Amino acid sequence: MSCSLHKGPVDPNPMLKTAMSDYLNKDPRSKDKYHYDVTSVTYFEEPSFYICEFKIRMTNAMATQNERKVDTTGAMKVKIDKNFKIISRYY
Numbered sequence: 001m002s003c004s005l006h007k008g009p010v011d012p013n014p015m016l017k018t019a020m021s022d023y024l025n026k027d028p029r030s031k032d033k034y035h036y037d038v039t040s041v042t043y044f045e046e047p048s049f050y051i052c053e054f055k056i057r058m059t060n061a062m063a064t065q066n067e068r069k070v071d072t073t074g075a076m077k078v079k080i081d082k083n084f085k086i087i088s089r090y091y
Contacts, residue, residue, distance in 0.1 A: 019084040053077045
């Protein structure tokens with residue numbers, strides 16, 4: 001007989017948001033040009049990966065005098081493995 005507490009399932013929401021934010025913000029092509037904020041995630045769990053749809057807010061990091069300020073939102077659908085390391089984008 002054991003008196004240990006049984007832990008419930010772990011919510012992957014924060015880990016999915018962090019993985020996607022790291023993926024977008026550490027891209028060398030847009031690292032200094034744009035900043036991405038993951039606002040929400042909807043996911044479906046498969047045996048070896050998650051199918052996710054993220055709501056993303058994109059802004060440009062610095063607007064120069066000749067450049068216009070970018071502030072937009074959109075959706076991205078991705079597949080993320082259970083280790084949160086491999087991300088494959090659908091759109």
